[in-house]
Amino acid sequence: MTQENVFFVTGIGTGVGKTIVSAILVEALKADYWKPIQAGRDPDTDAATVKKLISNKNSVIHPSVYELETPASPHQAARIEKVDIALEKIVAQVPQISRTLIVEGAGGIQVPINEDIFITDLIAVLHAKVILVSRNYLGSLNHSLLTADFCKNRQISVAGWVFVGYDSTYENDLVRWTGYPKLASVPDVDDPGNLFVKALADSLSESIKETLC
Template sequence: MKPIFITGIGTGVGKTVAAAIITEALQANYWKPVQAGFDDGTDTLTVKELISNTQTVIFPEVYKLQLPASPHIAAREENITIDIAAIYQSYSQLATHHSHHSPLIIEGAGGLLVPLNESEFIIDLIKKLDARVILVSRNYLGSINHSLLTAAVCKANNLDVAGWLFNDQYLHYESEIEKWSGYKKIGAIPAATIINKALVREQAMLIKDQLKALL
Protein backbone atom coordinates (compact mmCIF):
# COMPACT_ATOMS: atom_id res chain seq x y z
CA MET A 1 0.00 0.00 0.00
CA LYS A 2 1.28 3.46 -0.91
CA PRO A 3 2.00 5.81 1.99
CA ILE A 4 -0.48 8.67 2.42
CA PHE A 5 1.08 12.12 2.52
CA ILE A 6 -0.80 14.93 4.26
CA THR A 7 -0.02 18.35 2.82
CA GLY A 8 -1.80 21.67 3.09
CA ILE A 9 -2.58 24.77 1.06
CA GLY A 10 -0.26 26.67 3.43
CA THR A 11 1.01 26.83 6.99
CA GLY A 12 -1.40 26.73 9.91
CA VAL A 13 -4.27 25.14 7.99
CA GLY A 14 -4.77 22.24 10.40
CA LYS A 15 -2.62 19.49 8.87
CA THR A 16 -1.75 17.94 12.22
CA VAL A 17 -5.35 17.64 13.42
CA ALA A 18 -6.31 16.30 9.98
CA ALA A 19 -3.44 13.81 10.16
CA ALA A 20 -4.60 12.67 13.62
CA ILE A 21 -8.17 12.18 12.35
CA ILE A 22 -7.00 10.22 9.28
CA THR A 23 -4.61 8.15 11.42
CA GLU A 24 -7.44 7.36 13.82
CA ALA A 25 -9.91 6.57 11.02
CA LEU A 26 -7.55 4.05 9.38
CA GLN A 27 -5.80 2.91 12.59
CA ALA A 28 -2.73 3.77 10.57
CA ASN A 29 0.88 4.42 11.53
CA TYR A 30 2.11 8.03 11.65
CA TRP A 31 5.37 9.73 10.71
CA LYS A 32 6.45 13.36 10.44
CA PRO A 33 9.97 13.20 9.01
CA VAL A 34 10.75 16.93 9.24
CA GLN A 35 9.76 19.04 12.26
CA ALA A 36 10.78 22.71 12.29
CA GLY A 37 10.12 24.36 15.65
CA PHE A 38 9.21 22.56 18.85
CA ASP A 39 8.97 25.15 21.63
CA ASP A 40 5.23 24.45 21.79
CA GLY A 41 5.71 20.69 21.36
CA THR A 42 6.02 18.65 18.19
CA ASP A 43 3.32 17.56 15.76
CA THR A 44 4.31 13.97 16.53
CA LEU A 45 3.48 14.46 20.23
CA THR A 46 0.23 16.22 19.32
CA VAL A 47 -0.92 13.28 17.20
CA LYS A 48 0.11 10.86 19.93
CA GLU A 49 -2.07 12.76 22.41
CA LEU A 50 -5.07 12.95 20.07
CA ILE A 51 -5.47 9.36 18.90
CA SER A 52 -7.33 6.70 20.88
CA ASN A 53 -6.67 3.44 19.02
CA THR A 54 -3.95 1.05 20.19
CA GLN A 55 -2.84 -0.10 16.73
CA THR A 56 -1.04 3.06 15.62
CA VAL A 57 2.76 3.06 15.66
CA ILE A 58 4.28 6.56 15.77
CA PHE A 59 7.74 6.89 14.29
CA PRO A 60 10.34 9.48 15.33
CA GLU A 61 11.34 12.42 13.15
CA VAL A 62 14.39 12.24 10.91
CA TYR A 63 15.02 15.96 11.31
CA LYS A 64 13.88 17.75 14.47
CA LEU A 65 14.89 21.38 14.07
CA GLN A 66 14.53 24.04 16.74
CA LEU A 67 13.77 27.16 14.69
CA PRO A 68 10.08 27.57 13.68
CA ALA A 69 10.87 28.52 10.09
CA SER A 70 11.02 27.04 6.62
CA PRO A 71 12.86 23.70 7.03
CA HIS A 72 15.78 24.74 4.82
CA ILE A 73 16.36 27.84 7.00
CA ALA A 74 15.87 25.93 10.28
CA ALA A 75 18.39 23.32 9.09
CA ARG A 76 20.86 26.00 7.97
CA GLU A 77 20.74 27.50 11.49
CA GLU A 78 21.97 24.15 12.83
CA ASN A 79 24.60 23.74 10.10
CA ILE A 80 22.91 20.73 8.56
CA THR A 81 21.28 20.04 5.21
CA ILE A 82 18.04 18.11 4.91
CA ASP A 83 18.68 15.13 2.65
CA ILE A 84 15.69 13.56 0.90
CA ALA A 85 17.73 10.40 0.34
CA ALA A 86 18.22 10.08 4.11
CA ILE A 87 14.47 10.49 4.67
CA TYR A 88 13.80 7.84 2.03
CA GLN A 89 16.29 5.49 3.69
CA SER A 90 14.44 5.88 7.00
CA TYR A 91 11.14 5.32 5.21
CA SER A 92 12.48 2.08 3.67
CA GLN A 93 13.52 0.83 7.10
CA LEU A 94 10.27 1.63 8.88
CA ALA A 95 8.22 0.30 5.94
CA THR A 96 10.11 -2.99 6.23
CA HIS A 97 9.68 -3.26 9.99
CA HIS A 98 6.04 -2.24 10.07
CA SER A 99 4.45 -3.45 6.85
CA HIS A 100 1.70 -5.43 8.63
CA HIS A 101 -1.12 -4.07 6.47
CA SER A 102 -1.21 -0.76 8.34
CA PRO A 103 -1.24 2.32 6.13
CA LEU A 104 1.44 4.92 6.85
CA ILE A 105 0.35 8.54 7.27
CA ILE A 106 3.17 10.99 6.54
CA GLU A 107 2.73 14.61 7.54
CA GLY A 108 4.60 17.25 5.58
CA ALA A 109 5.71 20.73 6.59
CA GLY A 110 3.61 23.61 5.26
CA GLY A 111 2.60 23.29 1.61
CA LEU A 112 3.93 21.64 -1.54
CA LEU A 113 6.58 24.24 -2.37
CA VAL A 114 8.10 24.57 1.09
CA PRO A 115 11.88 24.21 0.56
CA LEU A 116 13.68 21.34 2.30
CA ASN A 117 17.10 22.40 1.06
CA GLU A 118 18.52 24.69 -1.63
CA SER A 119 17.08 22.70 -4.53
CA GLU A 120 14.34 20.35 -3.26
CA PHE A 121 10.85 20.94 -1.93
CA ILE A 122 8.11 19.02 -0.10
CA ILE A 123 6.72 17.99 -3.50
CA ASP A 124 10.05 16.30 -4.31
CA LEU A 125 9.76 14.26 -1.11
CA ILE A 126 6.21 13.20 -2.07
CA LYS A 127 7.49 12.03 -5.47
CA LYS A 128 10.44 10.19 -3.92
CA LEU A 129 8.12 8.36 -1.51
CA ASP A 130 5.60 7.65 -4.33
CA ALA A 131 2.87 8.67 -1.90
CA ARG A 132 -0.82 9.29 -2.34
CA VAL A 133 -1.75 12.81 -1.28
CA ILE A 134 -4.53 14.15 0.90
CA LEU A 135 -4.89 17.93 0.66
CA VAL A 136 -5.89 19.92 3.73
CA SER A 137 -7.64 23.22 3.07
CA ARG A 138 -8.70 25.60 5.83
CA ASN A 139 -11.63 27.81 4.93
CA TYR A 140 -10.74 31.52 5.06
CA LEU A 141 -10.87 34.52 2.74
CA GLY A 142 -8.35 33.68 0.01
CA SER A 143 -8.40 29.92 0.48
CA ILE A 144 -10.14 29.26 -2.86
CA ASN A 145 -7.12 30.73 -4.63
CA HIS A 146 -4.64 28.87 -2.41
CA SER A 147 -6.57 25.62 -2.79
CA LEU A 148 -6.81 25.81 -6.57
CA LEU A 149 -3.15 26.81 -6.90
CA THR A 150 -2.24 23.74 -4.81
CA ALA A 151 -4.45 21.54 -6.99
CA ALA A 152 -2.86 22.99 -10.15
CA VAL A 153 0.63 22.14 -8.88
CA CYS A 154 -0.53 18.60 -8.06
CA LYS A 155 -1.89 18.17 -11.58
CA ALA A 156 1.17 19.66 -13.26
CA ASN A 157 3.33 17.17 -11.35
CA ASN A 158 1.00 14.18 -11.83
CA LEU A 159 0.60 13.61 -8.10
CA ASP A 160 -1.78 10.89 -6.98
CA VAL A 161 -4.35 12.93 -5.02
CA ALA A 162 -6.99 11.06 -3.00
CA GLY A 163 -8.99 14.18 -2.14
CA TRP A 164 -9.62 17.16 0.13
CA LEU A 165 -10.12 17.35 3.87
CA PHE A 166 -11.55 20.78 4.70
CA ASN A 167 -11.07 22.47 8.05
CA ASP A 168 -12.84 25.31 9.89
CA GLN A 169 -15.79 27.27 8.49
CA TYR A 170 -15.98 30.38 6.32
CA LEU A 171 -18.88 30.77 3.90
CA HIS A 172 -19.80 27.72 1.80
CA TYR A 173 -17.56 26.96 -1.14
CA GLU A 174 -16.10 23.53 -0.44
CA SER A 175 -18.20 21.96 -3.21
CA GLU A 176 -16.90 24.60 -5.63
CA ILE A 177 -13.28 23.83 -4.76
CA GLU A 178 -14.11 20.15 -5.24
CA LYS A 179 -15.68 20.86 -8.64
CA TRP A 180 -13.03 23.27 -9.93
CA SER A 181 -10.09 21.16 -8.73
CA GLY A 182 -11.53 17.84 -9.83
CA TYR A 183 -10.52 16.25 -6.51
CA LYS A 184 -13.07 14.61 -4.20
CA LYS A 185 -14.09 15.94 -0.81
CA ILE A 186 -13.26 13.42 1.92
CA GLY A 187 -14.81 15.41 4.74
CA ALA A 188 -15.01 18.69 6.64
CA ILE A 189 -13.72 19.23 10.16
CA PRO A 190 -15.92 21.76 12.00
CA ALA A 191 -14.48 24.82 13.73
CA ALA A 192 -13.71 23.72 17.29
CA THR A 193 -12.43 25.61 20.31
CA ILE A 194 -11.21 22.41 21.97
CA ILE A 195 -9.30 19.78 20.02
CA ASN A 196 -9.19 16.52 21.99
CA LYS A 197 -9.41 12.75 21.62
CA ALA A 198 -13.20 12.78 21.60
CA LEU A 199 -13.35 15.22 18.68
CA VAL A 200 -10.72 13.32 16.72
CA ARG A 201 -12.49 10.00 17.33
CA GLU A 202 -15.85 11.47 16.32
CA GLN A 203 -14.48 13.05 13.12
CA ALA A 204 -12.58 9.85 12.29
CA MET A 205 -15.81 7.86 12.39
CA LEU A 206 -17.49 10.38 10.08
CA ILE A 207 -14.85 10.14 7.33
CA LYS A 208 -13.84 6.50 7.76
CA ASP A 209 -15.97 5.01 4.98
CA GLN A 210 -15.34 7.81 2.49
CA LEU A 211 -11.62 7.62 3.21
CA LYS A 212 -11.45 3.86 2.67
CA ALA A 213 -13.45 4.17 -0.56
CA LEU A 214 -11.03 6.75 -1.97
CA LEU A 215 -7.90 4.86 -0.90
Protein backbone atom coordinates in the same frame (compact mmCIF):
# COMPACT_ATOMS: atom_id res chain seq x y z
CA MET B 1 5.59 -0.23 0.80
CA THR B 2 3.43 0.79 -2.16
CA GLN B 3 1.60 3.93 -3.19
CA GLU B 4 -1.71 2.35 -2.17
CA ASN B 5 -0.97 2.61 1.55
CA VAL B 6 1.13 5.79 1.82
CA PHE B 7 -0.75 9.09 2.06
CA PHE B 8 1.02 12.43 2.31
CA VAL B 9 -0.91 15.18 4.12
CA THR B 10 -0.05 18.62 2.87
CA GLY B 11 -1.87 21.93 2.92
CA ILE B 12 -2.50 25.09 0.98
CA GLY B 13 -0.20 26.83 3.47
CA THR B 14 0.95 26.83 7.06
CA GLY B 15 -1.49 26.57 9.96
CA VAL B 16 -4.40 25.17 7.97
CA GLY B 17 -4.91 22.09 10.15
CA LYS B 18 -2.63 19.37 8.76
CA THR B 19 -1.85 17.89 12.18
CA ILE B 20 -5.44 17.56 13.39
CA VAL B 21 -6.40 16.11 10.00
CA SER B 22 -3.48 13.67 10.24
CA ALA B 23 -4.65 12.57 13.70
CA ILE B 24 -8.20 11.97 12.45
CA LEU B 25 -6.91 9.95 9.49
CA VAL B 26 -4.61 7.92 11.75
CA GLU B 27 -7.49 7.18 14.11
CA ALA B 28 -10.00 6.41 11.34
CA LEU B 29 -7.68 4.06 9.46
CA LYS B 30 -5.76 2.68 12.48
CA ALA B 31 -2.76 3.83 10.49
CA ASP B 32 0.79 4.71 11.51
CA TYR B 33 2.03 8.31 11.52
CA TRP B 34 5.33 9.79 10.40
CA LYS B 35 6.54 13.38 10.14
CA PRO B 36 9.98 13.13 8.50
CA ILE B 37 10.93 16.76 9.14
CA GLN B 38 9.80 18.76 12.17
CA ALA B 39 10.65 22.46 12.23
CA GLY B 40 9.60 24.24 15.42
CA ARG B 41 7.55 23.27 18.48
CA ASP B 42 4.24 24.91 19.31
CA PRO B 43 4.67 23.88 22.12
CA ASP B 44 5.05 20.20 21.18
CA THR B 45 6.15 18.52 18.01
CA ASP B 46 3.40 17.50 15.61
CA ALA B 47 4.19 13.84 16.31
CA ALA B 48 3.68 14.40 20.04
CA THR B 49 0.40 16.17 19.32
CA VAL B 50 -0.89 13.32 17.15
CA LYS B 51 0.12 10.79 19.82
CA LYS B 52 -1.96 12.70 22.40
CA LEU B 53 -4.93 13.02 20.05
CA ILE B 54 -5.38 9.37 19.04
CA SER B 55 -7.02 6.72 21.19
CA ASN B 56 -6.35 3.41 19.46
CA LYS B 57 -3.45 1.23 20.59
CA ASN B 58 -2.49 -0.10 17.17
CA SER B 59 -1.11 3.03 15.54
CA VAL B 60 2.61 3.69 15.86
CA ILE B 61 4.03 7.21 15.89
CA HIS B 62 7.37 6.91 14.11
CA PRO B 63 10.20 9.29 15.05
CA SER B 64 11.09 12.20 12.81
CA VAL B 65 14.34 11.99 10.89
CA TYR B 66 15.04 15.67 11.54
CA GLU B 67 13.80 17.71 14.52
CA LEU B 68 14.65 21.39 14.24
CA GLU B 69 13.88 24.02 16.84
CA THR B 70 13.36 26.99 14.51
CA PRO B 71 9.75 27.56 13.39
CA ALA B 72 10.52 28.16 9.72
CA SER B 73 10.67 26.29 6.44
CA PRO B 74 12.92 23.23 6.79
CA HIS B 75 15.63 24.69 4.59
CA GLN B 76 15.72 27.93 6.58
CA ALA B 77 15.59 26.19 9.97
CA ALA B 78 18.37 23.83 8.88
CA ARG B 79 20.44 26.75 7.62
CA ILE B 80 20.09 28.56 10.95
CA GLU B 81 20.91 25.43 12.97
CA LYS B 82 23.69 24.30 10.62
CA VAL B 83 22.03 20.98 9.78
CA ASP B 84 22.28 19.28 6.41
CA ILE B 85 18.93 17.77 5.41
CA ALA B 86 19.48 14.90 2.99
CA LEU B 87 16.66 13.25 1.07
CA GLU B 88 18.65 10.00 1.06
CA LYS B 89 18.67 9.91 4.86
CA ILE B 90 14.91 10.39 4.97
CA VAL B 91 14.33 7.63 2.42
CA ALA B 92 16.59 5.28 4.39
CA GLN B 93 14.35 5.73 7.45
CA VAL B 94 10.94 5.27 5.84
CA PRO B 95 8.94 3.02 8.20
CA GLN B 96 8.70 -0.47 6.73
CA ILE B 97 5.15 -1.48 7.63
CA SER B 98 2.29 -3.35 6.00
CA ARG B 99 -0.52 -1.10 7.20
CA THR B 100 -1.37 2.41 6.04
CA LEU B 101 1.13 5.20 6.71
CA ILE B 102 0.05 8.82 7.12
CA VAL B 103 2.96 11.15 6.37
CA GLU B 104 2.63 14.79 7.41
CA GLY B 105 4.54 17.39 5.46
CA ALA B 106 5.92 20.74 6.52
CA GLY B 107 3.96 23.78 5.39
CA GLY B 108 2.62 23.66 1.83
CA ILE B 109 3.37 21.41 -1.09
CA GLN B 110 6.32 23.37 -2.50
CA VAL B 111 8.16 24.21 0.71
CA PRO B 112 11.95 23.82 0.33
CA ILE B 113 13.57 21.02 2.32
CA ASN B 114 17.13 22.07 1.58
CA GLU B 115 18.82 24.33 -0.97
CA ASP B 116 17.73 22.15 -3.90
CA ILE B 117 14.97 19.78 -2.78
CA PHE B 118 11.29 20.50 -2.13
CA ILE B 119 8.33 18.76 -0.49
CA THR B 120 7.25 17.56 -3.94
CA ASP B 121 10.53 15.67 -4.27
CA LEU B 122 9.83 13.89 -0.97
CA ILE B 123 6.32 12.97 -2.13
CA ALA B 124 7.78 11.53 -5.34
CA VAL B 125 10.34 9.27 -3.66
CA LEU B 126 7.70 8.01 -1.21
CA HIS B 127 5.34 7.16 -4.10
CA ALA B 128 2.59 8.66 -1.96
CA LYS B 129 -0.87 9.88 -2.76
CA VAL B 130 -1.51 13.42 -1.56
CA ILE B 131 -4.31 14.56 0.72
CA LEU B 132 -4.82 18.31 0.44
CA VAL B 133 -5.96 20.26 3.50
CA SER B 134 -7.77 23.54 2.90
CA ARG B 135 -9.08 26.00 5.47
CA ASN B 136 -11.48 28.77 4.44
CA TYR B 137 -9.93 32.23 4.99
CA LEU B 138 -9.58 35.37 2.91
CA GLY B 139 -7.41 34.33 -0.04
CA SER B 140 -7.72 30.59 0.52
CA LEU B 141 -9.60 29.95 -2.72
CA ASN B 142 -6.63 31.29 -4.63
CA HIS B 143 -4.17 29.30 -2.52
CA SER B 144 -6.26 26.13 -2.92
CA LEU B 145 -6.65 26.47 -6.68
CA LEU B 146 -2.95 27.24 -7.15
CA THR B 147 -2.06 24.16 -5.09
CA ALA B 148 -4.42 21.98 -7.13
CA ASP B 149 -3.10 23.34 -10.44
CA PHE B 150 0.46 22.76 -9.26
CA CYS B 151 -0.36 19.12 -8.46
CA LYS B 152 -1.94 18.62 -11.87
CA ASN B 153 0.97 20.24 -13.69
CA ARG B 154 3.44 18.06 -11.79
CA GLN B 155 1.23 14.96 -12.28
CA ILE B 156 1.05 14.42 -8.52
CA SER B 157 -1.54 11.83 -7.50
CA VAL B 158 -4.14 13.52 -5.27
CA ALA B 159 -6.61 11.43 -3.26
CA GLY B 160 -8.79 14.43 -2.43
CA TRP B 161 -9.53 17.36 -0.13
CA VAL B 162 -10.05 17.53 3.61
CA PHE B 163 -11.69 20.82 4.53
CA VAL B 164 -11.23 22.42 7.94
CA GLY B 165 -14.34 24.38 8.89
CA TYR B 166 -17.81 23.79 7.50
CA ASP B 167 -18.65 25.86 4.43
CA SER B 168 -20.52 23.84 1.81
CA THR B 169 -20.33 26.51 -0.89
CA TYR B 170 -16.55 26.82 -0.51
CA GLU B 171 -16.10 23.05 -0.47
CA ASN B 172 -18.42 22.36 -3.40
CA ASP B 173 -16.80 25.06 -5.53
CA LEU B 174 -13.31 23.66 -4.96
CA VAL B 175 -14.42 20.10 -5.71
CA ARG B 176 -16.13 21.27 -8.92
CA TRP B 177 -13.26 23.45 -10.10
CA THR B 178 -10.47 20.98 -9.32
CA GLY B 179 -12.13 17.62 -9.88
CA TYR B 180 -10.64 16.35 -6.62
CA PRO B 181 -13.20 14.71 -4.30
CA LYS B 182 -14.01 15.77 -0.76
CA LEU B 183 -12.74 13.19 1.71
CA ALA B 184 -14.02 14.90 4.85
CA SER B 185 -14.99 18.14 6.55
CA VAL B 186 -13.52 18.84 9.98
CA PRO B 187 -14.90 21.48 12.37
CA ASP B 188 -12.52 24.33 13.12
CA VAL B 189 -12.04 24.23 16.90
CA ASP B 190 -9.43 25.97 19.01
CA ASP B 191 -8.47 23.10 21.30
CA PRO B 192 -9.43 19.65 19.95
CA GLY B 193 -8.81 16.68 22.20
CA ASN B 194 -8.73 12.92 21.72
CA LEU B 195 -12.49 12.61 22.28
CA PHE B 196 -13.07 15.08 19.44
CA VAL B 197 -10.66 13.18 17.18
CA LYS B 198 -12.21 9.79 17.99
CA ALA B 199 -15.74 11.05 17.39
CA LEU B 200 -14.78 12.50 14.00
CA ALA B 201 -12.75 9.43 13.07
CA ASP B 202 -15.62 7.09 13.99
CA SER B 203 -18.14 9.09 11.98
CA LEU B 204 -15.87 9.42 8.94
CA SER B 205 -14.05 6.09 8.96
CA GLU B 206 -16.29 4.25 6.51
CA SER B 207 -16.34 7.04 3.93
CA ILE B 208 -12.59 7.61 4.29
CA LYS B 209 -11.82 3.89 3.93
CA GLU B 210 -14.11 3.64 0.91
CA THR B 211 -12.31 6.49 -0.81
CA LEU B 212 -8.71 5.79 0.21
CA CYS B 213 -8.44 2.03 0.62
